[in-house]
Amino acid sequence: MAENDVVLRFEGASKRFPGVLALSDVAFDVRRGSVHALVGENGAGKSTLIKILTGVHRQSSGRVLYNGADLNFNNPHEALLAGITAIYQELNLVPTLTVAENVFLGHPPKASAGTVDWRAMRVMAGDLLKFLEVDIDPGALVRTLGVARKQVVEIAKALSMDARVIIMDEPTAAIPKKEIDTLFRIIRTLRERGVTIIYISHHLDEVFTIADAVTVLRDGRVVDTMPTAELDEAELIRLMVGRELTEQYPYHPAKPGAEALRVEGLARKGVLKNISFSLRAGEVVGVSGMVGSGRTELLRAIYGVDPVSSGSVYVGGAARRFAAPRDAIEAGIALLPEERKTGGLVLLLSVMDNIGLPSLKKLSTRGVMRDKDLTRTSERMRDLMNIKTPSLKQRVMNLSGGNQQKVVLGKWFARDPKVYLFDEPTRGIDVGAKVEIYNLMNRLKEEGAAILMVSSELPEILGMSDRVLVMREGEIAGELGRGELSQERVLKLAIGGESIGRKTAVD
Amino acid sequence: MEQGEESAKSFGALAFGLLRHQVVSITAIMLVMWVILWQMSPHFLTVRNILEITLQASVTAVIAAGVSFVIYAGMIDLSVGSIFAMAAVGGGLAYHAANNAQWGTFPGVAASLLATVAIGGIAGLVNGLSVVYLRIPAFVATLGMMGIARGIGFIICDGVPIYGLPKAYTEIGQGKFGPIPYPTIITIALFLVFFVILRNTRFGRFTYAIGSNAEASRLSGIKVNFMIPVIFVICGACAALASIIEAARLGTMQPNGGQGYELQAIGAVYIGGASISGGEGHILGSLIGAILVTTIRNGLNILGVSAFWQLVVNGLIIIFAVAADQIRKRR
Numbered sequence: 001m002a003e004n005d006v007v008l009r010f011e012g013a014s015k016r017f018p019g020v021l022a023l024s025d026v027a028f029d030v031r032r033g034s035v036h037a038l039v040g041e042n043g044a045g046k047s048t049l050i051k052i053l054t055g056v057h058r059q060s061s062g063r064v065l066y067n068g069a070d071l072n073f074n075n076p077h078e079a080l081l082a083g084i085t086a087i088y089q090e091l092n093l094v095p096t097l098t099v100a101e102n103v104f105l106g107h108p109p110k111a112s113a114g115t116v117d118w119r120a121m122r123v124m125a126g127d128l129l130k131f132l133e134v135d136i137d138p139g140a141l142v143r144t145l146g147v148a149r150k151q152v153v154e155i156a157k158a159l160s161m162d163a164r165v166i167i168m169d170e171p172t173a174a175i176p177k178k179e180i181d182t183l184f185r186i187i188r189t190l191r192e193r194g195v196t197i198i199y200i201s202h203h204l205d206e207v208f209t210i211a212d213a214v215t216v217l218r219d220g221r222v223v224d225t226m227p228t229a230e231l232d233e234a235e236l237i238r239l240m241v242g243r244e245l246t247e248q249y250p251y252h253p254a255k256p257g258a259e260a261l262r263v264e265g266l267a268r269k270g271v272l273k274n275i276s277f278s279l280r281a282g283e284v285v286g287v288s289g290m291v292g293s294g295r296t297e298l299l300r301a302i303y304g305v306d307p308v309s310s311g312s313v314y315v316g317g318a319a320r321r322f323a324a325p326r327d328a329i330e331a332g333i334a335l336l337p338e339e340r341k342t343g344g345l346v347l348l349l350s351v352m353d354n355i356g357l358p359s360l361k362k363l364s365t366r367g368v369m370r371d372k373d374l375t376r377t378s379e380r381m382r383d384l385m386n387i388k389t390p391s392l393k394q395r396v397m398n399l400s401g402g403n404q405q406k407v408v409l410g411k412w413f414a415r416d417p418k419v420y421l422f423d424e425p426t427r428g429i430d431v432g433a434k435v436e437i438y439n440l441m442n443r444l445k446e447e448g449a450a451i452l453m454v455s456s457e458l459p460e461i462l463g464m465s466d467r468v469l470v471m472r473e474g475e476i477a478g479e480l481g482r483g484e485l486s487q488e489r490v491l492k493l494a495i496g497g498e499s500i501g502r503k504t505a506v507d
Numbered sequence: 508m509e510q511g512e513e514s515a516k517s518f519g520a521l522a523f524g525l526l527r528h529q530v531v532s533i534t535a536i537m538l539v540m541w542v543i544l545w546q547m548s549p550h551f552l553t554v555r556n557i558l559e560i561t562l563q564a565s566v567t568a569v570i571a572a573g574v575s576f577v578i579y580a581g582m583i584d585l586s587v588g589s590i591f592a593m594a595a596v597g598g599g600l601a602y603h604a605a606n607n608a609q610w611g612t613f614p615g616v617a618a619s620l621l622a623t624v625a626i627g628g629i630a631g632l633v634n635g636l637s638v639v640y641l642r643i644p645a646f647v648a649t650l651g652m653m654g655i656a657r658g659i660g661f662i663i664c665d666g667v668p669i670y671g672l673p674k675a676y677t678e679i680g681q682g683k684f685g686p687i688p689y690p691t692i693i694t695i696a697l698f699l700v701f702f703v704i705l706r707n708t709r710f711g712r713f714t715y716a717i718g719s720n721a722e723a724s725r726l727s728g729i730k731v732n733f734m735i736p737v738i739f740v741i742c743g744a745c746a747a748l749a750s751i752i753e754a755a756r757l758g759t760m761q762p763n764g765g766q767g768y769e770l771q772a773i774g775a776v777y778i779g780g781a782s783i784s785g786g787e788g789h790i791l792g793s794l795i796g797a798i799l800v801t802t803i804r805n806g807l808n809i810l811g812v813s814a815f816w817q818l819v820v821n822g823l824i825i826i827f828a829v830a831a832d833q834i835r836k837r838r
Contacts, residue, residue, distance in 0.1 A: 324725075324730070325728055326729075329728040337726055342720065342723065343723050345720070346716045346720045346724060347719060348719035348782075348786040353716070357712075357728075360712060360713070367708045367710060368708050369708060371707075
């Protein structure tokens, strides 16, 4: 590759933090005007690499070249001025300002008097959005936009700074499927204009769709850098995890037992309508549907987080009423919430304390903790769940996403619940850890637990469920047995193209 | 100061496994400060003055003990200074009422103490219930209570301070066990109890959990709506207990007492290493923090710095303690 084709070059770059080598002797080139994917499991060093490019960190040794010169940023602002921008999952926009104001935040066009030239700002923002071929009003308030459009505003903001390298960190994580195509179109437009995109994603299909080349990181080292055309998905996964993953979805057929959970006519005004279904011991029932179809709300209603307007819940055949999560927990129900960090874990507490949290009543005598029992329980969970942590006293915030999710699983497993409500159990988790979570689900199944699993990932629903409930506008639009599952049928039910008569549970 | 922190590090490495690093480092800062003050005034490091400091610190420390729970749980209580005054005055009135009813000295004093702690507890309960059921931030709920309790304190005694306390009452503040003043003993006992609660009980674990993430705590089955009022009751009761100590020392209950005490107590907790966003902190840090705040006040007194400047110093302490916490987090 000709020298001036290379926009970024890593030459033996390493980054050492106290006690960890986050990046070790990293070397690869990024071609100008290409889409370059960066993949690897959580903790592989992707974030450290981005932080070096954006001036947050500096490498401890080795060189990083940008347009042939040493990258020498003292702070993120210098990186911005040099044309390197990162767009993170948590978007950095000011919701109460307009689109145009956000695009030119920090560098507004000035009129001759030194004041902000509002008219020019709107026109220029409009031009950028037009270039991106999206229909967004520059005068609209950012908080009125959906996530996908906010992302476009971020991209426009980057372009307004004349960005030459745009780093996108999991750009599709929070946006609806149909918006992904728009994003890809924008990425291709940018590429034609010579902008380099560094694309980070757990979704390997996206990598193959959009990226020209891919660099695989593992444990802080570059495993390989290759054109995507010379790879297939299985090979890429092998490079990422360093071993063959025989099955991505290790499904074990169910041996359904007695009824574990039954929901009858459950409703919540404006959110859920007449939901009825049952769940048997030893089966995994998937819940599919579009974002906003009421999937998460269903779990929350069963768990007693949100009030319900009517309907009943039966656990093990007995009618129960849950005024608060505590009641549901006492009845043997566990919830793994959608947002691990805000709902599932207490990040400042240790692994041990998080695992013990729902079980502290069992682990204390008249309110005083029995520390030995807590240690023993958390050690057992660490081993069972294969939680990788230097110590049980480690704060959960320092663990990787996959290990955090295993802590959430462990904290419930310690209570031995009969019913698990999983909401997006593998979101933001790398391939290897995903399979571990699936294996744990199988284990729970074998031990007679019932699992209700909400997921936006259709392959996961298809791969792991014994039955699938498809939701649409707060209702159950249909139910499919494992034999009749296909992507098309689930989608048709979810968007209302086909109605299948409700079938009763396999009797 | 920097030197203090440096030496604290090596100290911490080999010393108390019990104490977290922050507690050790502020203890070191305190010792350094004592040495400096001793250099500036020979009066400082006398047994009399040290005992005087622990005596003076007891009021701030007892309030800070209660405020610690609130701050660890991710909230704040601005009303402790006002609750302090209201509870004291209420207890004084209870004593005189009992006296008029010919209850005798000891039952009268007992009634007074009970009334004071109960008033503090109830005011705390109101704070907690407002936070939970009116869904207002603790900052606002306790800011309101700051005015309400102060006002009620004045109303019930018509703005007139209460005097005429018997020796059985004042002994609480003025008596000694050997050379050690009772308030010092009360303070140490209270901190020991709270230390055990925070370290070894479910309640303690839940307090930190709520402070770090109330939503996850609720989804884990913690009765957050029960915990929060209880935490505020503890805080209010501690403010009341502190007011007993002060009333006993001064022999009077003042409706305008306790002003600015919230500033000192909150400052002590932050200095002690608590995080402003909750979920972190060590109760012994609050104790040392209270002694440190008092040391500074005492030192400034000895050096003849005016009381007005002491207020300024108090405000600066809070700002720098929180700034230190932010810097720690960024690292």
